[in-house]
Amino acid sequence: MEKLVVVDGNHAAALGALLCRPDVVAAYPITPQTPLVEHFTQYIADGALDCAILEPESEHSAMSILEGASLAGGRTFTATSSQGLALMYEPYFRASTMRLPIVMDIVNREMISPQTIWGGPQDSLSVRDAGWIQIYVEDNQEILDMNVQAFKIAEHKDVLLPVNICFDGFYLSHMTEGVLVCEQEKVDAFLPKYLPEHVKLDPERPMAVDPLTPGAYLQYYRELHMQAMDNAKKVIQQVNDEFAQLFGRSYGGLVDTYRLEDADYVLITMGSLTGTARVAVDYARQKGVKVGILKLRSIRPFPKELVQQYLKGRKAAGVVDRNVSFGWHCGITYLEVLSAMGGALNMPLLPFIGGLGGEDLTIELLAKAIDYIVAAGKGRYNTPQQAIWLVKGEEE
Amino acid sequence: MRAAEMKTIKMSATDKMLAYADMVAPGITSCEGCNVELTMRTVLKVLGPNTIVAIPPGCMGGVQTVGWEDRMGTKIPVFFPLLDNTASMLGGIKKYYEHIGRHVNVVAFAGDGASVDAGFQALSGAAERGDNIIYICYDNEGYMNTGFQRSGSTTKGSWTSTTPVGAAHKGKKTHRKDAPMIMAMHDIPYVATASPAYIPDLIAKVEKAMQVRDGMAYIHVYNACSTGWGYQPCKSIDICRRSVQTRFYPLYEVEHGKFKLSLDIKQPKPVKDFLNQLKKFRHLSESDILEIQELVDRRWNRLLGLCQI
Structure with missing residues (x-):
């Protein structure tokens, strides 16, 4: 045992x-x-x-x-x-x-x-x-x-x-x-x-x-x-x-998913912030928002085919990065997802940055990210040229 | 026949060099008169086939001792470490062989740049950690493979391609570090200096290094460089001998802290007799030469003092 x-x-x-x-x-x-x-x-x-x-x-x-x-x-x-x-x-x-x-x-x-x-x-x-x-x-x-x-x-x-x-x-x-x-x-x-x-x-x-x-x-x-x-x-x-x-324990392989099957909206995460994102998704689901998580596990090799497969037919998605890519004004995994989608991208894909230097990415901040994704999916918010910063005190 | 088996037999250095197999492929591309190649072939003959050798970037790597394309430059396992991690990589190799209970000579043949400059942190770390490796540094006073740039081992006043001689500045401004002495101060089991002008002494020192089991054995060889220093290739051994006879480069060994001169130079020639053979010192003034003579005297007296402890 x-x-x-x-x-x-x-x-x-x-x-x-x-x-x-x-x-x-x-x-x-x-x-x-x-x-x-x-x-x-x-x-x-x-x-x-x-x-x-x-x-x-x-x-x-x-x-x-x-x-x-x-x-x-x-x-x-x-x-x-x-x-x-x-x-x-x-x-x-x-x-x-x-x-x-x-x-x-x-x-x-x-x-x-x-x-x-x-x-x-x-x-x-x-x-x-x-x-x-x-x-x-x-x-x-x-x-x-x-x-x-x-x-x-x-x-x-x-x-x-x-x-x-x-x-x-x-x-x-x-x-x-x-x-x-x-x-x-x-x-x-x-x-x-x-x-x-x-x-x-x-x-x-x-x-x-x-x-x-x-x-x-x-x-x-x-x-x-x-x-x-x-x-x-x-x-x-x-x-x-x-x-x-x-x-008896599976992690999905290259990626993992949470409540993704019927989701219209996708929050793409990596690492420990996924735990908080699961709670934020549960709250959103309680309000009737059909959102799920695509958790990136392998960054090299990058699961291009799986990302394409899991994002196909969704209304909007967003990537939460706890890191930056200088010169692109977004996070690194956002760029990776964007590259993976290539010409197959036919929905808004939003870049989020937060939680740098150990800052807490709270449930509220991730709920805010979900709100943005939903708004973008409904055509009320355009894909921005720069990352949306998830900063404490700016939850609303 | 293996070097270890030969040990029990009384043989002259010449006999040993005739009897031992050459571990380096014929036809590596060293410069004419290169005494580093002579040194390398000699020490690898003594070390024999049960050896893994690291040749970091530098002259002996550049002349394809590791190999070219899919061909090996040696008959024993050989690899290029990075310029700055030779001792660490060897430490890892040795530790694994110790772990599985197998004895292998794990050896570096590294230039002064890879040893006393970029690789010095790794070398010092391995010495302090007690890694049982044999580290042989061939010191030709600079980055000779890449066109004669200065290193921490370059003598003060030397012309090099990065310490050129002009109207405002005349060569390197600081003294060379005393690398074997620094290694001796790590209190490792064995430290020695050697010269290709004294091959029997070099062979004996490699044999001693091979017996060490309780830490690092370090041998520092001073190798003249005809292309970088400016002298006729046929004078390589003569230049090396002069460096010893002038006390510029004393031959000594340190066994478990005990210093001993290998060759006492009772009536030294002035250091000028060594310096004036070399184009890289041609611009030196009398006072410049005097300053080097003073350093040579100081280091010699310090060494004598240590030999008396």
């Missing part, structure tokens, strides 16, 4: 990673990720797992150590946030292009300036084109479960790409919830040992990793990498379904 524990998001992530028996872990502390590392290293100190821990002097080295360990053939795990992710950008890009199935949790935090330590996925979304799979989760159970699924996705022979499990700093990392911990034997059956064949540094089988590579080869590698991303769409869904069968 699964054990029920009451833990915060960081602790749930550590438990999830521990279940996967990584060989080598290296992580540098940064708020709000620090407790994740502390929990993990405490478990190792207590003898819960024979895992090699390295204490790097920076995030740049944390990722570099994992690349070395992964090239040697090990299963590896780390976690970071914000400035730490920015510092490791150089080896971050390289982990995916060397096709190393590293798993790294990103405890989402704003990027400075101004000085901040609070939540927002600006950090990971800003590096969404560095070739990693990025999955965004909503609550602590999903954190634990996705850490287990992440290795299975990353190490799949049709994928072989590193995976980020991204969750909101403080809202999840420091929020306590009841979480069921998967049984170790079941995880062991679900997740076989990692046995790399595509790239390995081993004197028994000498290999040159990354000789000087002319453009024609590089183009070929990029093509394969993009193909692996396409394959990942299928694999993420398969792994979700297999996990659901074994552990």
Whole structure:
């Protein structure tokens, strides 16, 4: 039977990673990720797992150590946030292009300036084109479960790409919830040992990793990498379904939905704000507004086909972003949805921005977003050129 | 035959170099008279086939030691780390092999830019963390592969392409950092300096580094660069020898904190005899040379002091 524990998001992530028996872990502390590392290293100190821990002097080295360990053939795990992710950008890009199935949790935090330590996925979304799979989760159970699924996705022979499990700093990392911990034997059956064949540094089988590579080869590698991303769409869904069968919990795969089936209006969300959006949708439904949620889970690969499918025939939709795209005056996931729809977009699609720097996106603010979407669907509000800001004190 | 097996047999350095297999492919594209290639082939012969080697961007990466297209430049596992993460990547490799209980020599062959500048944070971190890697730095006083730019290891007064000589400014304005001494101050198990002009000494030091199991072994090799420094390729070894004979580059080793001169230069030649061989110092005034001589004397005396502890 699964054990029920009451833990915060960081602790749930550590438990999830521990279940996967990584060989080598290296992580540098940064708020709000620090407790994740502390929990993990405490478990190792207590003898819960024979895992090699390295204490790097920076995030740049944390990722570099994992690349070395992964090239040697090990299963590896780390976690970071914000400035730490920015510092490791150089080896971050390289982990995916060397096709190393590293798993790294990103405890989402704003990027400075101004000085901040609070939540927002600006950090990971800003590096969404560095070739990693990025999955965004909503609550602590999903954190634990996705850490287990992440290795299975990353190490799949049709994928072989590193995976980020991204969750909101403080809202999840420091929020306590009841979480069921998967049984170790079941995880062991679900997740076989990692046995790399595509790239390995081993004197028994000498290999040159990354000789000087002319453009024609590089183009070929990029093509394969993009193909692996396409394959990942299928694999993420398969792994979700297999996990659901074994552990009884499904997250939908690339996207999830809430009260969407008969909805005229769609609120598109990502991460922990989805929980608040569910309540806002329930209230709107009580008033007779047929609104539902499309929750984006995988941002890379982006579920273009599913977004098109779920938005088809609706009257209006809106995307809530807790991040910005400078130069577009809207959020990043809005742009992603807009691109996915392309010529198929035949309804108003509204961009919302709010909840930056850990600001609370309240039920009232999301209700306001729903009002805008409904008004746009009824032709009373045109799709704006700039994002609509969801700001506390401006609910009406 | 493996280097480790050879150890039990009394052999001269020449015999060893004849007996050990070359781990580098023939035909890499180093400059004429490159003593870094000689150094690399020598140390990899000693290290032998049970070795994984990292060659970060720099001269030895540029001459295709890692490989080109789908061809390898070595006969052992080899890879390009980033310029600034060699020690960290090696630390990860070594940790995994320790984790599965297998001994492998995990080795860096890195230039001074990748070691004492951009890669220094990772190097210092790995040293402090006790990663059991062998880190060999080939120091040719700058970014010679990309056209002779200055590094933190460039001697004061040097002409480089980023510290040019003109009417207003005359070469690099500050002294070179004493990288092997900084590494020694990390109190790692083994630190040594070496020179391609003293190959038996270099071989012995690599053999010692291979015995270390309780932390990092660091070897700093001072390699003259004919294209970057300006001298005839045939004089490579002579220049390297002069750097040692003038006490400019002392040969010593530090085993678990114990400093020992490998070669005592009792009657040094003036540093001028080294500097005046090189085009990059041609513009130096007498007072400029005197200042370098003073630094050489100071560092030598400091080293002697440490040897007496």
